[in-house]
Amino acid sequence: MSEADPKPTRGRPKTMNAEQVLDVAMTAYWQSDPADVSVNAICQMAGISKPSLYREFGSEDGLSRAALDRYAEQVLSEMFVILNGGTGLRATLDALIDFASDDPRMETGCLFYKMRAGKHRLGPDTKVRVEEIDAAGQAAYAAFLQAARDAREWPDGLSVEAGAKYLGEQIALAITQRASGEDPARIREMLTLALSVFTRP
Amino acid sequence: MSEADPKPTRGRPKTMNAEQVLDVAMTAYWQSDPADVSVNAICQMAGISKPSLYREFGSEDGLSRAALDRYAEQVLSEMFVILNGGTGLRATLDALIDFASDDPRMETGCLFYKMRAGKHRLGPDTKVRVEEIDAAGQAAYAAFLQAARDAREWPDGLSVEAGAKYLGEQIALAITQRASGEDPARIREMLTLALSVFTRP
DNA sequence: TGCTATTCGTACTGTGTGGTACCAAAACAA
DNA sequence: TTGTTTTGGTACCACACAGTACGAATAGCA
Numbered sequence: 320m321s322e323a324d325p326k327p328t329r330g331r332p333k334t335m336n337a338e339q340v341l342d343v344a345m346t347a348y349w350q351s352d353p354a355d356v357s358v359n360a361i362c363q364m365a366g367i368s369k370p371s372l373y374r375e376f377g378s379e380d381g382l383s384r385a386a387l388d389r390y391a392e393q394v395l396s397e398m399f400v401i402l403n404g405g406t407g408l409r410a411t412l413d414a415l416i417d418f419a420s421d422d423p424r425m426e427t428g429c430l431f432y433k434m435r436a437g438k439h440r441l442g443p444d445t446k447v448r449v450e451e452i453d454a455a456g457q458a459a460y461a462a463f464l465q466a467a468r469d470a471r472e473w474p475d476g477l478s479v480e481a482g483a484k485y486l487g488e489q490i491a492l493a494i495t496q497r498a499s500g501e502d503p504a505r506i507r508e509m510l511t512l513a514l515s516v517f518t519r520p
Numbered sequence: 521m522s523e524a525d526p527k528p529t530r531g532r533p534k535t536m537n538a539e540q541v542l543d544v545a546m547t548a549y550w551q552s553d554p555a556d557v558s559v560n561a562i563c564q565m566a567g568i569s570k571p572s573l574y575r576e577f578g579s580e581d582g583l584s585r586a587a588l589d590r591y592a593e594q595v596l597s598e599m600f601v602i603l604n605g606g607t608g609l610r611a612t613l614d615a616l617i618d619f620a621s622d623d624p625r626m627e628t629g630c631l632f633y634k635m636r637a638g639k640h641r642l643g644p645d646t647k648v649r650v651e652e653i654d655a656a657g658q659a660a661y662a663a664f665l666q667a668a669r670d671a672r673e674w675p676d677g678l679s680v681e682a683g684a685k686y687l688g689e690q691i692a693l694a695i696t697q698r699a700s701g702e703d704p705a706r707i708r709e710m711l712t713l714a715l716s717v718f719t720r721p
Numbered sequence: 722t723g724c725t726a727t728t729c730g731t732a733c734t735g736t737g738t739g740g741t742a743c744c745a746a747a748a749c750a751a
Numbered sequence: 752t753t754g755t756t757t758t759g760g761t762a763c764c765a766c767a768c769a770g771t772a773c774g775a776a777t778a779g780c781a
Contacts, residue, residue, distance in 0.1 A: 327749095331756085367760090370759080439553075485713055492693055509689065512717055513686070515717060516717065529779065530727065532728040532729065533777070534727080534729085559769060569729070570770075570771090
């Protein structure tokens, strides 16, 4: 939160609710695809004019970056909670599988993964934010696996970094398949198979 | 080849080489992304006018469909050859891992997977073709796994269909990661890990 | 020399995009 | 009342896109 609007004492009172606009944008980007949602469409959905949106967010890049920030706070944080739960290897993996395969919030996929998949189409600020979140995710997966290794729950033979990357990509794959309408039971079956490498000799 | 041009005996001789244009289009779609290559750009790269291209392919959909057909013949066929090699479970899986992780042709990814990932942006004909190829791939993976099961090389506990889907998605994931510049050694490591579920008790 | 058939490319259409110039509306301060 | 400040939205800009109308060019046939 670097933005601090001191609420000007003069001037025409603003009718636009930035939070609500951001919510509309985030939802639209999320439910369809960031590349398929235009600024015009968002203005129409939010019931505001284009100059109003540009006054608030500066550019399309600013808007999508703000939407991604909001998504990270509201949704992605849940995944970090699961990873930092400290409930042991098997329980945490199961929780991740549940989240990716059956959580209704992931029914139309994950905004972050959608943005990452179309990274080259993003504006510079949003792109940077995507890379930051990606790195944070990697680190969280790595910390989780390192803890499991420390607790002797996970055998050697694979580096923590490689395991973290593998785990992250399998989760991403599962959630991306949710977005394409795949049967959740099938997704769960495949993700369970993919992650079984962590819990077998 | 349903197109049979009887080579008209009259009229201005055509200077456009359809094969070469198709090659330019296929390469452009492949190296970058079908959604990021415009008809204008292809015309410029191929050194022809837009009406010439539309006379030959009818529409953007026709062009991308033709490019995908060409790609299936020239590149994708290689994967079917590997799958039908009949060299046993382990050897075939290793060949698939080699192809996905290190074959220079997959250095910028796979046109089919790129089209499949952005299916909703394709024209109807191209979309249908993508779905056909997807189904054919599924069937080939399934036949391969069924053969392995018949030869007692692969234990029960997972349906052939689920295994085929899993195998196909892991290959797709690996090749997609190639396109995003991931280290081939890392990709090989992860793909090997993912496919180890087929060769371990 | 026409006449017909086919391909050529210039120049256009209409639509959608991200982004903005500009002025009216609405508040407080003088 | 008269400025000043801020927000509002209409109407525009330039650009890129897919697709096309149309006349010039080039061939064989009469």
